[in-house]
Amino acid sequence: MASTTQEELPGGLKGLVHDWAKDETTYNVPWPKAMMWIFLLGDTFVFGIFLAAYAAARAGANIPWPNASEVFALHVGGTQVPLLLIAIMTFILISSSGFMALAVNYGYARDKNKSFLLVLMTAIFGLIFVGMQALEWATLIGEGVRPWENPFGAHQFGATFFMLTGFHGFHVLIGVIYLFITALRIKKGSFEKADDYTGVEVAGLYWHFVDLVWVFIFAFFYLF
Amino acid sequence: MSEAGHPSLKAYYTVWILLFVLSVVSYGVDFFGVHPEPLKWSVLVMLALAKAGLIMAVFMHLKYERLSLIYTLALPPILIAFIVIFGMGEGQFVAEMRRTAFGW
Numbered sequence: 001m002a003s004t005t006q007e008e009l010p011g012g013l014k015g016l017v018h019d020w021a022k023d024e025t026t027y028n029v030p031w032p033k034a035m036m037w038i039f040l041l042g043d044t045f046v047f048g049i050f051l052a053a054y055a056a057a058r059a060g061a062n063i064p065w066p067n068a069s070e071v072f073a074l075h076v077g078g079t080q081v082p083l084l085l086i087a088i089m090t091f092i093l094i095s096s097s098g099f100m101a102l103a104v105n106y107g108y109a110r111d112k113n114k115s116f117l118l119v120l121m122t123a124i125f126g127l128i129f130v131g132m133q134a135l136e137w138a139t140l141i142g143e144g145v146r147p148w149e150n151p152f153g154a155h156q157f158g159a160t161f162f163m164l165t166g167f168h169g170f171h172v173l174i175g176v177i178y179l180f181i182t183a184l185r186i187k188k189g190s191f192e193k194a195d196d197y198t199g200v201e202v203a204g205l206y207w208h209f210v211d212l213v214w215v216f217i218f219a220f221f222y223l224f
Numbered sequence: 225m226s227e228a229g230h231p232s233l234k235a236y237y238t239v240w241i242l243l244f245v246l247s248v249v250s251y252g253v254d255f256f257g258v259h260p261e262p263l264k265w266s267v268l269v270m271l272a273l274a275k276a277g278l279i280m281a282v283f284m285h286l287k288y289e290r291l292s293l294i295y296t297l298a299l300p301p302i303l304i305a306f307i308v309i310f311g312m313g314e315g316q317f318v319a320e321m322r323r324t325a326f327g328w
Contacts, residue, residue, distance in 0.1 A: 027292060100283075101283045
């Protein structure tokens with residue numbers, strides 16, 4: 001692990017050169033954090049490729065692309081509200097990300113109970129998100145959307161929708177399990193015993209990444 | 225950053241609210257149908273990048289990390305942006321071929 005403290009290291013570009021040139025580990029972070037970042041960078045490529053495929057499929061479609069505002073509209077009291085469910089899902093995921101950030105903060109402040117409750121809240125909000133995702137899938141499948149065809153327009157719509165939101169939802173689901181385990185470990189006092197709450201921060205990194213991916217899916221798939 | 229240099233609680237709440245606001249704005253851009261389309265798209269991309277930047281800088285603490293880690297994480301996604309743009313170009317070519325060669 002890091003043998004020098006941040007205060008001793010040069011900052012800025014000089015620090016960048018120093019970090020790469022010194023005869024020790026380059027990244028001055030605990031190893032679980034470095035590993036999580038490397039994993040997330042790989043995951044960025046996975047989702048990036050999905051987005052590239054989506055861009056190619058949408059630009060190459062010879063039938064007009066379905067209007068997401070209409071496809072994902074909800075009926076509320078007789079009026080059509082576009083993307084209502086998606087907007088609620090977005091706010092739920094942002095809020096869960098906020099809870100997670102606070103949980104990490106209280107973890108480092110050695111406030112075990114607050115950290116536990118906040119991670120639990122994060123996991124529960126994640127679970128609500130997955131539930132709404134499942135509801136959305138069920139609705140769309142009920143309306144006849146399939147990976148190879150759909151009643152709204154370009155055939156490629158279904159394939160890219162299921163691919164992007166499915167892979168993201170899978171990440172959320174894994175994240176929820178990960179968070180419940182992290183919450184249990186906080187409750188058990190594992191981090192307290194080791195006097196190291198890095199584990200909570202690493203779980204937080206994963207969760208914020210899931211939120212980060214949703215930012216792009218929300219913008220590029222639902223709003224474009 | 226591990227123990228030193230945390231963002232304050234206030235920073236977390238500020239980013240939280242900002243993420244809400246930016247999401248509402250991007251929803252509004254779609255809801256009110258900003259025209260022309262390229263304007264709508266560029267506004268949406270900028271809002272998404274702003275949200276991503278806020279999450280990474282404060283929630284993921286990247287603002288408090290050293291440049292060596294930040295550059296390792298920030299440079300590769302630029303290549304991904306190129307792949308996505310190339311994907312769009314490729315798609316347009318495919319659409320053109322479908323029209324001219326197949327008459328679809």
